Amino acid sequence: FERTLGHIAWCLPAQDVIAHGWFGPAPHHPLLAERAGDFVLLMKDNWGLLQMVNDEKRPPLLGNHGGLSAAEMQVPLIVCGG
Numbered sequence: 001f002e003r004t005l006g007h008i009a010w011c012l013p014a015q016d017v018i019a020h021g022w023f024g025p026a027p028h029h030p031l032l033a034e035r036a037g038d039f040v041l042l043m044k045d046n047w048g049l050l051q052m053v054n055d056e057k058r059p060p061l062l063g064n065h066g067g068l069s070a071a072e073m074q075v076p077l078i079v080c081g082g
Contacts, residue, residue: 008047014040042068 001011014036017023022040023032043049046069052058 005041008044009049010042010044011039012042014038017042045069 005011014033017040018028018033018036022042023036041049050058
């Protein structure tokens with residue numbers, strides 16, 4: 001990973017990311033660790049990964065869910081009760 005993508009992302013053990021609160025404070029959903037997998041990629045700066053199929057046109061992305069840029073980290077959350 002370091003040789004190929006280390007310049008654009010950090011690769012961290014998922015348990016460390018969970019323990020440091022990157023997925024929010026405890027208590028966590030019982031399936032969080034399983035769903036996070038073994039490692040989590042945290043993209044640096046304004047990098048992102050996008051999988052394209054064949055000659056598919058690249059979508060105009062204004063942001064990416066979970067980005068670490070200042071703009072991404074300040075996306076408002078609206079919760080509706082009911």
